[in-house]
Amino acid sequence: MRLSKRGEYGLRAMIQLAHPAADGSLRVMQIGEICELEKMPVKYLEQILLTLKNSGLLQSKRGVTGGYYLAKPAEGIMLGQIVRILDGPLAPIRCVSQMAYEPCGCPDEKSCGLRMVMGDVRNAIAGILDNTSLADVSARSRAALKES
Amino acid sequence: MRLSKRGEYGLRAMIQLAHPAADGSLRVMQIGEICELEKMPVKYLEQILLTLKNSGLLQSKRGVTGGYYLAKPAEGIMLGQIVRILDGPLAPIRCVSQMAYEPCGCPDEKSCGLRMVMGDVRNAIAGILDNTSLADVSARSRAALKES
DNA sequence: CTAATACTCTATCAATGCAATAGACATAGT
DNA sequence: ACTATGTCTATTGCATTGATAGAGTATTAG
Numbered sequence: 210m211r212l213s214k215r216g217e218y219g220l221r222a223m224i225q226l227a228h229p230a231a232d233g234s235l236r237v238m239q240i241g242e243i244c245e246l247e248k249m250p251v252k253y254l255e256q257i258l259l260t261l262k263n264s265g266l267l268q269s270k271r272g273v274t275g276g277y278y279l280a281k282p283a284e285g286i287m288l289g290q291i292v293r294i295l296d297g298p299l300a301p302i303r304c305v306s307q308m309a310y311e312p313c314g315c316p317d318e319k320s321c322g323l324r325m326v327m328g329d330v331r332n333a334i335a336g337i338l339d340n341t342s343l344a345d346v347s348a349r350s351r352a353a354l355k356e357s
Numbered sequence: 358m359r360l361s362k363r364g365e366y367g368l369r370a371m372i373q374l375a376h377p378a379a380d381g382s383l384r385v386m387q388i389g390e391i392c393e394l395e396k397m398p399v400k401y402l403e404q405i406l407l408t409l410k411n412s413g414l415l416q417s418k419r420g421v422t423g424g425y426y427l428a429k430p431a432e433g434i435m436l437g438q439i440v441r442i443l444d445g446p447l448a449p450i451r452c453v454s455q456m457a458y459e460p461c462g463c464p465d466e467k468s469c470g471l472r473m474v475m476g477d478v479r480n481a482i483a484g485i486l487d488n489t490s491l492a493d494v495s496a497r498s499r500a501a502l503k504e505s
Numbered sequence: 506c507t508a509a510t511a512c513t514c515t516a517t518c519a520a521t522g523c524a525a526t527a528g529a530c531a532t533a534g535t
Numbered sequence: 536a537c538t539a540t541g542t543c544t545a546t547t548g549c550a551t552t553g554a555t556a557g558a559g560t561a562t563t564a565g
Contacts, residue, residue, distance in 0.1 A: 210358055210440070210482060212449040212475070214524060221463075224470050239540070248462055253525055259542065272533025275540045288474060292358070301360040314396055315369075319505065322372050322498030326436060326489055327360070333481035334358060341474055350470030357467065362553060387511070401554055407513065420562025423511045 216296040219257045221247045223266070223291055224350070227283035227343035237276040257295065264294045283347060289338035299338060300331035307335070364444040367405045369395045371414070371439055372498070375431035375491035385424040405443065412442045431495060437486035447486060448479035455483070 212220075222243050230236040240258065244251045258277055261267045268280045279286065289299060293308065300306035304313035304321075305328040315321045360368075370391050378384040388406065392399045406425055409415045416428045427434065437447060441456060448454035452461035452469075453476040463469045 210360065210444065210447050210449060212358070213522090217450060217461075217471070220471050241540090246464075250525060252527075255541075256525095256543090262541095269541060270533080271531075271539095271541045273539045274534065275532085277541085296358065299358050301358060302365060316394075317502075320498050320501040322494040323365070323368050325497055325501070326485065326494055329485050330482055333485060334478055337474065337477050337481060346470035346474055349473055350468050353468040353473070354465075361551090389511085398554065400556080403512075404514095404554090410512095417512060418562080419510090419512045419560075421510045422563065423561085425512085 210301065212292070213296050215253075215257055216292055218247075218249050218254055219261060219291055219295045220288065221249065222254060222258060222277075223261070223279075223286070223343055224346050226267075226277060226279050227286075227347040228351070229347070235278050237270070237278045239276040242276075261291070261294060266290065266294070279343070283344035284342050286343045287339050288341050288343070288346070289335060292338060299334050301327045305331045307331075358449065360440070361444050363401075363405055364440055366395075366397050366402055367409060367439055367443045368436065369397065370402060370406060370425075371409070371427075371434070371491055372494050374415075374425060374427050375434075375495045376499070377495070383426050385418070385426045387424040390424075409439070409442060414438065414442070427491070431492035432490050434491045435487050436489050436491070436494070437483060440486055447482045449475045453479045455479075 225243050225246060226236055226238055228236060240251055240254055243249070244254055258267060258269075262269055262277070262280075266280055266286060267277050269275065269277045292299065298306040298309040300309075302313060302324070303309060303311040304315075304318065304324055312318070313321075313324070315324065318324055373391050373394060374384055374386055376384060388399055388402055391397070392402055406415060406417075410417055410425070410428075414428055414434060415425050417423065417425045440447065446454040446457040448457075450461060450472075451457060451459040452463075452466065452472055460466070461469075461472070463472065466472055
């Protein structure tokens, strides 16, 4: 039931990019900058951000003043999307996956007890990750900072 | 966010053992019998059941009339226990794990947005798996069979 | 007592995926 | 032109997963 480093790093980077810039404009950050804040290996994050870009969640600008920025408003990017891109399906077993279903070979899916429980688990996970946006996470984090 | 084959096989076997025997007595099954029902590799399940036995969830009897049986009533064995033994912590990242906490290195845990969300996810997963017993699963499965 | 049967234990294996590193290339700004 | 940044592909070491093999031990049937 574990999130990979790839998934973790990707999420951390996206959350950083979701924090509103001082002047309220779109936040553009360079890989090195993100890695310094979150203590992540630069070359590894390069790959990860590239994957997220190719999946349409990020955009980038090259050259001296370059960097990465969100392709859509942070309210419209759900954590579930990011995790699926970097770590694959949310479901514990594929026979309860919505996005990547595969039969599991049990005699009767309808009466498979394991399948029922794992279906509940997948719904619980997806219920959180598909309903939490980057904006939600950013806001929650900043709220916690304020009250300390 | 995936359950390994080891975890899946172990759960399937435990669920089989939790089904009440015809005469209401304790159910004793041999590895070969379980594997035939659930289409699992015999030698692999041997290891898995042995692990579960060494963890105190199963008992066994050797020899011709031998087999495995639950060490406790099925009402007292939660799925979370089984998964933790075979697959490790339920938490997506270790910094939100109750049983196997480890700091993750983010600057401030209290205000880490990722940590908050993943804490919710871990609670959702544990909320299901630690509150569902083998007896619950067995009953649910048999109920589904009846109404078809 | 002996053979058959089923659990016990340790070792080994191939394949896969994870995490990371390396380096050559393309592009944008000064 | 020079430099800083993103782009792309390859490679590597390592651990884990999923599985198989085989020798050993207890128990029962005959």
